[in-house]
Amino acid sequence: MPAPDIRQQLAQAATDRRRPDGTAYHSLSSVAVQQLARGMDCSHRWVEQTALAMEIIPERYSRNMSTFSAEDQHRLLNCTACIVGVGGLGGSVAEMLARIGVGCLRLVDGDHFEDSNLNRQRFADAASLDQPKVQVARKRIAAINPATEVIALSERLTGDNGSAIIGDADIAIDCLDTLQARLYLQTACRGKNIPMISAAVAGVSGQITVFYPEDEGLTTLYGDLASATDRGAETTLGNLTFAVNLLASLECSEAVKILLGRKTTLRGRLLIFDLTDLAFDIVQLAE
């Protein structure tokens, strides 16, 4: 006997629920997603996308509504983000994008976790020390959202592997810690014609902006790149967890807006902050 149609199974598995404001919606529990994926031998992502196309909201995304529509949520599940650097910024960005429901994450980092990462890096804990960062991240993300596919690339971005690392990503998120690596990423993004979100932190200060391939790019932040130093004020001030996570949140917010085609982003503008005196500024990068 042929398996019953997935749509019929989804309609049966869906329940009627209400949002905290009273709005009614059709909901699909994570257990139901898992059972359907197993029963049909297909991915969680496919089950969730099929449900969303029927206006059935996987319950794990219910609190993304109504900031996101079912169509937005479906679109995010189609997207791939390349997160380059899976340390302080990258670990938190990866977790947030998985929770929000981005369908595929390409995680790039050649390092292993070490003691000095424990003050801020999302996936660093006692058990993960000496383990490859991207492998630890892959396991944690699979446990958080099985619908998010993770491609773990345990390697360093260089001048030669940028195109292969970016793959078919729709966007790249700079979570790196050297200017040289950022330059490689910018070159790779230009080659692939995709936007790049760039952030950097030092102590309790940070900066974030968005570059498109045709923009002036990193020189607007670091000046003449030939004379720029590879690292910055963080060598003196360190990296504090709340500054790192604030920036990671901003990177995710910008990434989601870009993936959903929303207009107002930090393109052409730089947000900088210093939490010492709560100074937040948005600087126009070109007149």
Place this chain on the structure above:
Amino acid sequence: MSLHITLKLFATLRPYAPEQADRYAIDPGTTVADVVRELNIPAKDAKLIFINNIRKEHDTLLQDGDRLGIFPPVGGG
């Protein structure tokens, strides 16, 4: 006649802030580079200059009432 600007120094540049950073006196004709020199800020650390929230170059002339921000290169992740 002396003009006044507001100075905002970020991150590692904070210790270079003068006492009256919110009413810093300058002479007419003073550029950003002059202020950077006066405050002994290493030129390599004064990479990102903004005046009234618009990025500017070191040779920009300062006007009365300008808000000058200087941000050092930051690169941590």
